[in-house]
Amino acid sequence: MEILETVFIRNNLIVAFAVVGVTIWFSYFLADKLTQGRIHGSAIAIALGLVAAYFGGTATGGNSGLADVTLLGGIGLMGGGMMRDFAIVSTAFGVHLSELKKAGIAGVVSIFAGVIVSFIVGAAIAVMFGYTDPAAITTIGAGAVTYIVGPVTGEAIGASNEVITLSVAAGLVKSILVMIGTPLVAKYIGLNNPQSAMVYGGLMGTTSGVAAGLAATDPKLVPYGAMTATFYTGVGCLLGPSILYFVVSGIF
Amino acid sequence: MIVYGVALLSVCLILGMVIGEALGVALSVEANVGGVGIAMLFLVFASNSKQFKSLTQGAAGSGIQFWSAMYIPIVVAMAAQQDVAGAMDGGLLALMAGVAAVVVSFALVPVLSKLGGNSDPTEDTEEQGAV
Numbered sequence: 001m002e003i004l005e006t007v008f009i010r011n012n013l014i015v016a017f018a019v020v021g022v023t024i025w026f027s028y029f030l031a032d033k034l035t036q037g038r039i040h041g042s043a044i045a046i047a048l049g050l051v052a053a054y055f056g057g058t059a060t061g062g063n064s065g066l067a068d069v070t071l072l073g074g075i076g077l078m079g080g081g082m083m084r085d086f087a088i089v090s091t092a093f094g095v096h097l098s099e100l101k102k103a104g105i106a107g108v109v110s111i112f113a114g115v116i117v118s119f120i121v122g123a124a125i126a127v128m129f130g131y132t133d134p135a136a137i138t139t140i141g142a143g144a145v146t147y148i149v150g151p152v153t154g155e156a157i158g159a160s161n162e163v164i165t166l167s168v169a170a171g172l173v174k175s176i177l178v179m180i181g182t183p184l185v186a187k188y189i190g191l192n193n194p195q196s197a198m199v200y201g202g203l204m205g206t207t208s209g210v211a212a213g214l215a216a217t218d219p220k221l222v223p224y225g226a227m228t229a230t231f232y233t234g235v236g237c238l239l240g241p242s243i244l245y246f247v248v249s250g251i252f
Numbered sequence: 253m254i255v256y257g258v259a260l261l262s263v264c265l266i267l268g269m270v271i272g273e274a275l276g277v278a279l280s281v282e283a284n285v286g287g288v289g290i291a292m293l294f295l296v297f298a299s300n301s302k303q304f305k306s307l308t309q310g311a312a313g314s315g316i317q318f319w320s321a322m323y324i325p326i327v328v329a330m331a332a333q334q335d336v337a338g339a340m341d342g343g344l345l346a347l348m349a350g351v352a353a354v355v356v357s358f359a360l361v362p363v364l365s366k367l368g369g370n371s372d373p374t375e376d377t378e379e380q381g382a383v
Contacts, residue, residue: 020325020332042324049331057337067333079329085288087326089265090319092292093299093308100296106367113364118353125349140345144353152282166346172339173350179331181354189361196365203357203364207288208334212327219324227289234276234285 005071012074019072023048043183043216050176088211088230091223099224103195107228110202115236118144118205119244122170134249135159141248142240143167144174146206148233153240175209182213191217194224201225205232257315260307264294 008015027048028041053065062068067076077083122144126137139159143150143166150167153159159167182191182200190196201210201224210229214222265288272287279285295316298304306312339346 016329017325020329023328024325042328045324045328046331049328050334050336053332053334054336054340056332057335063335063338065333065336075329075332079326079331079333083326084330085269085291086261086265087319087323088288089268089291089295090261090316091323092295093261093313093316093320095292095296095299097296097300100293106364109367110360110364113360114357117356117360121352121356122349125345125352129345140349143346144349148283156282166343169339169341169343169346170349170353172335173347174353176334176336176339177350177354181358185358189358190365191361196361199364199367200361203360204354208330212331215324215327222323223292227292230272230288230292231286234272234279234281234283237276237281237283238279238285 008071009073012072013077014074015072016074016078019075020078040183040216042219046179046212046216050179084208084211088207088222088226091219091226095223099194100198100227103198103224106195107198107202110199111205111228111231111235114203114205114232115145115149115239116244117203118174119236119240123248132252134245134252136163137252138240138245138248139163139167140170141244142236143170145171145236145240146233147171147175149236149240152237153245156241157245171206175206178204178206178209179212179216182209183216186217191221194221197221197224198228202228202232205229205236207233254311254315254318256307257312257317258319260298260304260312261295261316261319264298265291267291267294 024041024045027045031037031039031041031044056066056069057063060068064076066072119141123137123141126140131137131140135157136159138157139150139154140163142153147168150171151164154164154167186192191200197214204210207229210225211222214225268291269284269287271290272284275285276283299308308316
């Protein structure tokens with residue numbers, strides 16, 4: 001047992017490759033047999049990943065899901081920001097510039113629209129729950145933008161720790177829902193071409209959510225959605241503690 | 253050489269990240285502004301230009317395609333390390349704020365897509381890249 005543990009921990013990234021590989025094989029098997037291919041295998045794999053993350057998180061009390069389980073620490077490296085960004089950039093290989101240009105303006109508009117709309121929705125819900133302090137309303141609104149914009153904004157404008165934690169949770173809910181919801185709604189929102197994928201990426205903005213959501217819908221759309229989504233958090237961090245906070249302070 | 257493609261991909265990512273980080277500092281924002289997106293643009297330019305042909309075709313190209321095919325497995329690992337338990341602990345306020353933001357944003361996709369002009373569905377959406 002101890003030998004096994006040593007080997008697993010020493011080779012954690014390799015263990016992660018094996019575990020993820022088996023999970024994906026199993027997911028494609030389920031997609032094929034149970035749903036006759038109606039649900040994408042990758043959508044099932046991502047959903048299984050999220051379920052495993054929930055149990056990993058509750059079992060260890062950590063905040064990196066399955067990666068906090070000692071024997072599966074390599075999942076953290078394999079699915080961490082560095083590998084994620086590397087793989088996202090590689091999907092741009094073979095993309096045609098003309099496709100990007102076609103949706104250029106709509107893509108840029110969607111980033112700003114996405115940040116502002118998510119912020120307004122989040123802030124309105126904070127108000128509905130009885131918050132009256134502008135810093136708290138702004139921070140929760142920023143959390144609905146992404147779980148990075150929430151704490152960055154909250155710390156900049158001096159929101160309480162409790163509110164900052166709430167904003168992170170709101171951002172996490174958003175990111176997870178985008179992962180699961182995208183393949184389900186894709187047909188109804190016209191998400192089947194590069195242009196709408198760029199608009200979608202700009203509106204949703206959560207890099208993880210968009211990356212997984214498009215992977216489960218149509219991997220060909222990934223580079224377009226990811227391209228705009230990666231600007232979103234930066235724009236959110238720019239607007240949150242400045243203009244958006246001033247506007248909220250003016251109202252409350 | 254496969255490693256040439258991998259190196260090209262790495263250089264694109266690093267250049268993009270440095271620019272994104274510098275943009276963040278210039279705008280006094282505590283975040284990387286579009287580093288990944290800028291890196292993607294570099295790769296698009298490189299793969300569309302003649303000068304970089306030796307780094308993007310043949311074996312070198314398969315060095316990039318390998319990572320592109322690893323995209324879904326990496327995303328699955330990413331899903332497995334999300335703080336799902338933390339999201340559940342946020343209570344009703346966090347849940348409602350997150351859900352409402354997603355619903356409204358989804359609804360805006362078809363509206364803003366019209367700004368982009370004509371849109372053709374990608375041909376052959378079956379079976380791509382991964383696995």
